[in-house]
Amino acid sequence: MSFGEPEGYDGDARPRPLGRRGASQAAAAAVCLVLGLGLISGAVTGSWLVGDSGAEGSPSSFTAAGSLWHSVPVDQLFPPTVQGRGAGPGGADRTWTRIAVAPDSGCKDAFDPLLRKALAPVGCERLLRATYTDATESYVTTVGLLFTTADAPGMTALANRFRKERLDRRSDLMPLPYAAKGTPAAGFGAPQRASWTVSVLTEAPVVVYAVSGWADGRTVDDPQPAGDAVEADATTAAAQAGLGNEAQGLADRVERDFRRNVRSASEQPS
Numbered sequence: 668m669s670f671g672e673p674e675g676y677d678g679d680a681r682p683r684p685l686g687r688r689g690a691s692q693a694a695a696a697a698v699c700l701v702l703g704l705g706l707i708s709g710a711v712t713g714s715w716l717v718g719d720s721g722a723e724g725s726p727s728s729f730t731a732a733g734s735l736w737h738s739v740p741v742d743q744l745f746p747p748t749v750q751g752r753g754a755g756p757g758g759a760d761r762t763w764t765r766i767a768v769a770p771d772s773g774c775k776d777a778f779d780p781l782l783r784k785a786l787a788p789v790g791c792e793r794l795l796r797a798t799y800t801d802a803t804e805s806y807v808t809t810v811g812l813l814f815t816t817a818d819a820p821g822m823t824a825l826a827n828r829f830r831k832e833r834l835d836r837r838s839d840l841m842p843l844p845y846a847a848k849g850t851p852a853a854g855f856g857a858p859q860r861a862s863w864t865v866s867v868l869t870e871a872p873v874v875v876y877a878v879s880g881w882a883d884g885r886t887v888d889d890p891q892p893a894g895d896a897v898e899a900d901a902t903t904a905a906a907q908a909g910l911g912n913e914a915q916g917l918a919d920r921v922e923r924d925f926r927r928n929v930r931s932a933s934e935q936p937s
Contacts, residue, residue: 854884
């Protein structure tokens, strides 16, 4: 037994089989398919360029990211000037100027003991650091890129631990600043740390961090993680001064530039 095709009606109310489409309808469907695929691929690319650190990258991107410490000029990883549009308190713009770059090194003596222990599972391939000051030279911020020896599952495991145990909010796990003689950051030591942020990437073997303080060398008794210091109701001295915005804003932009570098490196022919 066979069945005929069901009928519908065209624009002139004439019967037509529902199983057939006109040429214009087929073309429209093809266009929709192409546009849909474009939106999907655009969303995937966007998640790598400017998305969150939980987005999964391709194996080639992960490998490319791990080699950038020796293949990309320092001015691309830590630009001499960083623009922070809307990065300050209340959406104010910020401009950061690089005042010092630390020699690339290992991680010995680069972190306090507890943070070094927390990061130990992913290893240390190389550590790059730079210190910036704001336009008024009132604040100083060190931003770091820790290149690890871990694979993708290892980075994911560390990111999950930081998130579940809120390790990025613990003041005993603050990163150390890089103080350079003869700069506004000369007195920027461990007691001067006011706010900080730590981001464990899962699509790259990299940990991005930043720590901020006053340029006048004052000590801080109540440092506050940047995620809390940027809240509108935060009342600590660091929050009121906008030091949470300094750390978070600069770290975000350095991470964004890093993602762009990885994207560029992974697209180059091998």
